Amino acid sequence: MEKNTTSRLTLKQKIGYGCGDAGGLFTFSLMSAFFTRYCLNILGVSTKMLATLLLVWNVWDAVNDPMMGTLxxxxxxxNHDKRGKFRPWILRATPMLAVSAIALWTLPTxxxxxxxxxxxxxxxxLYEGAYTMLNIPMGSMLSAMSDTDEERAQLSSARGFGSxxxxxxxxxxxxxxxxIFGDxxxxxxxxxTIMAIxxxxVCFFHYYWTEERHNSAPAEDASNSIKVTDIFVVFxxxxxxxxxxxxxLFFCSMLAITGNVGTYMYADVLGSLTMMSTASLISIPCSVLTLAVAPKLAKKVGLARLICAGLLISAVLYLALFGTIMFVNIPAIVYAVWATLASTFSSLAILMQWGMVGEAIDYNEYLTGKRTEGSIYGTFSLTRRIGTTIGSSLGVLMLGWTGYQVGAAAQSASALSxxxxxxTLVPAICVLxxxxxxxxxxxxxxxxRAKIAAAKQK
Incomplete structure (x- = not known):
């Protein structure tokens, strides 16, 4: 029996869904931007010790996503919680996330x-566990809030705006x-503390403004039929x-590689590290426009076709940029605009992928008779982490293979090439x-899709 409603998503529900990523990133964004400095400069942790700790933490991050999904x-x-499958976990995780974030940035000092x-x-x-408890149900809930390409694209867009x-x-x-208070x-x-509060x-708004509109009620013996090994059947x-x-795996590897080498491209090849800020400013309106237009396009052509078109255009732009800069010296601003356009088209895949996850969950229920949004989304999150890890390591290794010399007044021609x-070329390959x-x-x-819809009506 499925809890269903024929009413359309309300603006309140869309904003509420976007609040999930927004609230989580108030503290999670600190991890990538300021945590290393906090550990090294404030706490006095050595670089070797921090590298070891990061390795252990990353392993924990990798395994707790599918564990949370299966749980x-x-x-x-x-238990058949009447509040839904995911929202109760969000309500539990929100205070835990705030308290653990405050503890992380205060108690060690x-x-x-x-x-x-x-x-x-x-x-x-504790913080990573609390964030997983928020993020996995938030991401999984998309398929419980919507069951059409149009609405899933709208929720994906809302999540992008929230992010x-x-x-x-x-x-x-x-x-x-x-x-104001000093470094x-x-x-x-x-x-x-301010960010956590x-x-x-914002996360409480996410809980109160969302509704699980398409949850399948589990059979009485469903808890015994759901196993950790089910994910292998899914694959x-x-x-x-x-x-x-x-x-x-391809896309997250690409993001990690380009993130690692971006400063070198602007500083050593283009001679203008400050142009990175300009590129970031250019990307903001591009992202906003993409998030605003994508749901309308998805309604007309479908999510899969829209994403494929964006990826193909992006690959062509990256390959053309590669062919150009290998033979012509172009101004930094031209590179910034060109690369941003290529990135914008490819971003359709990352911004709209959440709707595709929802379809994969529906399809899995059709194939297996089990609706396991948590396990599927958790495993998908794991592959994203693996891709990021692969790209981060490869980016550093490949930079070394080019012959790049740290501290050199000028780099060799092979290093610059x-x-x-x-x-440009590596992103093109990954996008393809x-x-x-x-x-x-x-x-x-x-x-x-028609067969899935028919099965749901039985």
Whole structure:
């Protein structure tokens, strides 16, 4: 029996869904931008010790996503919570996330030596666990809020806007707070506390303004039928989910590689590191326009076709840019605009992929008779982390292969050519890999959607 409604998504529900990523990123954005500095400069952790801790933390991050997903599936199958499958976890996670974030950025400063490292380690584990408890149900809930390409594209767009709002708020506000209270333990503690409280409030809006409109009621013995090993059956039977995982590995690797070599492209090849800021400013209106237009286009052509078109255009732009910069010296601003356009078209895949995950979940229920949104989304999140890890390591290794010399007054021609290839050719190859996944592995057609819809009515 499925809880269903024929009413359309309301503006309140769309904003509420976007609040999930916005609230989480109030504190999660601090991790990528300020956590290393906090550990090294404020806590005095050595680089070797921090590298070791990061390795352990990343392993924990990788395994807890699918664990959380399976836990949600089994808990709902057993308890049949009337509030839904995902929203109860969001309500539990929100205060835990705020408290653990405040603890992470304050408690370690009260200790020294081994005690400080132990407190830092535990606080980070608790924070990542709380963030997973928020993020996995938030992402999984999209398929429970909508069951059409149009609405899933709208929710994907709302999530993109929320992500931008949370990320940009953190990146703008936190440095200002440090400017007022100083680059000190006090400054980090006050800034993180403000971000955590604001993020918690926004996450509560996410809980209260969303509704699980398309949950299937589990059978009485469903909790015993859901197993951790079910995900291997998903990989074997569900080509759509396999396509998403292949796409994720290629795309997240690309994002990590370009992130690593971006500064070298602007500083060493183009001679203008400050142009990176201009590129970021150019990307903001492009992202806003993409998020606004994509749902309308998805309604006309479908999510899969829209994503494939965007990826193919992006690959052509990257290949043309590669061919140009290998033989012609172009101004930094031309490169910034060109690369941003290529990135904008490819971003359709990352911004709209959440709707595709929803379709893969529906398809899996059709194939197996089990609705395991948590396990599927958690495993998909795991592939994203694996792709990021692969890209981060490869980016550094390939930069070394180019012959790049740290501190050299001028780089060799081979090093500069290598950086150009890493910034343009490698993204083109990765984008084509993502396009291949959606074009040749993804198998949910209009006929398949009709069969899924018919099965839901039984």
């Amino acid at each position: 949600m599936d089994k808990a709902f199958a057993k 009260l200790f020294d030596g081994v005690a400080m490292l132990a407190v830092l380690f535990v606080c980070k584990i 931008m709002a949370g990320g940009y708020t953190c990146s703008l506000a936190f440095p200002l707070i440090l400017g 000190t333990a006090k400054g980090y503690g006050i800034g993180a 604001c993020g918690g409030v 074997r039977k569900n080509r759509a989910f396999l396509a998403l995982c292949v796409h994720s 290598g950086i150009k290839a890493l910034s 890999g993502s396009w291949f996944a959606f074009r040749f592995i993804w198998n949910i057609t209009d006929d398949v």
